[in-house]
Amino acid sequence: MFSVYHLANPMIEASYHFPRGFLWGAATASHQVEGNNANNQWWRWEQEGRTDGASGLAADWWGGRWREDFDRAAEAHMNAQRISVEWSRIQPEPDKWDEDALEKYRAMLRGLHERGMTAMVTLHHFTDPLWLTERGAWETEAVIPLFERFVRKTVDALKEYCTLWCTINEPNVYALMGYVEGAFPPGRHDLRLAMRVQVTMLRAHAAAYRLIHEIQKEARVGYALHFRPAVARSRSPLDAMARRIRYNGVNLAFPSGISAGVMRMPTGSVRVPEAKGTQDYLGLNYYSVDTVSFDIRAPRQLFMHSGYADDADLSPTKYLANTPEGFFASFKWAERTYPGTPIIVTENGIEAEDDVIRPRYIAQHVHQMWHAVNFNWPIKAYFHWTLVDNFEWERGWTQRFGLWALDPATQKRTKRRSADLYAEICQENGLSSEMVRKYCPEVFDAIFPPGPPVT
Numbered sequence: 194m195f196s197v198y199h200l201a202n203p204m205i206e207a208s209y210h211f212p213r214g215f216l217w218g219a220a221t222a223s224h225q226v227e228g229n230n231a232n233n234q235w236w237r238w239e240q241e242g243r244t245d246g247a248s249g250l251a252a253d254w255w256g257g258r259w260r261e262d263f264d265r266a267a268e269a270h271m272n273a274q275r276i277s278v279e280w281s282r283i284q285p286e287p288d289k290w291d292e293d294a295l296e297k298y299r300a301m302l303r304g305l306h307e308r309g310m311t312a313m314v315t316l317h318h319f320t321d322p323l324w325l326t327e328r329g330a331w332e333t334e335a336v337i338p339l340f341e342r343f344v345r346k347t348v349d350a351l352k353e354y355c356t357l358w359c360t361i362n363e364p365n366v367y368a369l370m371g372y373v374e375g376a377f378p379p380g381r382h383d384l385r386l387a388m389r390v391q392v393t394m395l396r397a398h399a400a401a402y403r404l405i406h407e408i409q410k411e412a413r414v415g416y417a418l419h420f421r422p423a424v425a426r427s428r429s430p431l432d433a434m435a436r437r438i439r440y441n442g443v444n445l446a447f448p449s450g451i452s453a454g455v456m457r458m459p460t461g462s463v464r465v466p467e468a469k470g471t472q473d474y475l476g477l478n479y480y481s482v483d484t485v486s487f488d489i490r491a492p493r494q495l496f497m498h499s500g501y502a503d504d505a506d507l508s509p510t511k512y513l514a515n516t517p518e519g520f521f522a523s524f525k526w527a528e529r530t531y532p533g534t535p536i537i538v539t540e541n542g543i544e545a546e547d548d549v550i551r552p553r554y555i556a557q558h559v560h561q562m563w564h565a566v567n568f569n570w571p572i573k574a575y576f577h578w579t580l581v582d583n584f585e586w587e588r589g590w591t592q593r594f595g596l597w598a599l600d601p602a603t604q605k606r607t608k609r610r611s612a613d614l615y616a617e618i619c620q621e622n623g624l625s626s627e628m629v630r631k632y633c634p635e636v637f638d639a640i641f642p643p644g645p646p647v648t
């Protein structure tokens with residue numbers, strides 16, 4: 194589907210540069226890299242055999258291997274990293290704080306600082322302490338003061354090394370996967386409950402936003418939204434309706450709550466006035482564009498089927514498609530929804546054990562981001578998902594998103610070519626035609642169009 198390597202004018206070099214101070218890094222989440230995170234609901238879900246393999250040692254960050262991985266990131270010229278902290282470690286029981294766990298996170302953040310990298314810390318990334326699960330987790334508003342206590346304790350302990358905070362990662366994914374599709378714990382199929390969970394999460398986010406600003410004046414606080422553009426599979430009105438329902442259902446709850454203080458959801462609107470304006474940046478997790486059709490056989494999915502275009506450039510397990518134009522569309526949506534609000538790409542990446550699709554995925558997405566930057570949309574940072582292969586939730590170890598490959602049995606890391614490409618991008622603060630020619634010549638013409646012939 195790609196044109197042949199462009200040889201017409203091999204001497205002409207071009208590059209797409211980013212503004213000075215742009216942050217380049219990778220993103221990780223505690224449960225996916227730390228290992229032996231035995232005190233949360235995901236570990237239990239894994240022990241019940243609900244995932245494709247268990248997290249086990251993961252990337253063994255809790256055993257100290259974050260050091261060597263941060264070295265890798267620094268050697269790859271990254272100047273930032275997004276990590277998350279594990280609530281179940283910091284507060285193993287409702288009335289018990291683990292100061293040693295906090296000290297370990299302080300050491301990690303110090304480690305970033307020493308390597309010249311800006312830290313971004315996520316306070317909740319899918320995992321809940323078991324004691325919270327037993328109390329209904331995010332299904333009731335009782336979680337809000339509990340989350341506040343945890344945030345206060347954690348931010349107080351880590352504020353010396355971090356000013357960039359992400360309260361909650363992908364509340365939409367947590368709620369829809371756990372309470373509609375049922376592939377995440379608690380494995381429910383209850384749309385109303387899914388919406389209630391999101392309302393509770395938004396209230397907790399708003400409370401955390403204020404609290405963090407109280408503790409740290411210079412803090413920048415937001416959350417990470419999984420934004421998923423969607424197109425209808427055909428021109429049929431049923432497909433168009435299915436697309437609209439899915440698009441709105443996935444994308445709009447938190448964003449409308451934050452822009453208007455009213456959450457727009459498929460089950461109706463809910464007023465959450467305290468959430469209005471509670472973001473200093475929009476955290477954008479972008480992976481792919483969905484192609485949606487109406488499906489009478491899918492009542493659990495609300496009669497929608499979501500897949501990819503027939504000619505899509507798919508990842509090896511077909512979990513994701515390489516749709517860089519959707520990245521640009523996401524920035525456009527973000528800028529329209531929140532004019533002038535800084536945008537941080539909190540995640541973007543693709544699974545590919547063989548690393549064939551990843552170089553072009555990276556190059557094409559960075560190109561689209563450059564395009565968006567040139568509209569003067571305030572994009573400040575890009576965090577690639579992810580540094581080293583990690584535990585991918587219900588998909589376990591079947592998908593590999595790392596710039597470095599990991600053998601979880603031996604903990605051996607092996608650099609993929611994509612890591613070299615990304616290192617060059619970080620070092621250059623941009624993408625050059627040389628890089629594209631070297632790592633993904635198959636998309637050269639798409640990124641550096643040859644233009645009309647010169648006579």
Ligand code: BGC
Pocket residue numbers: 222225362363366419478540578585586594
């Ligand atoms: C999540 C990550 C996950 C990634 C790739 C995102 O939705 O935030 O935790 O690993 O997708 O599956």
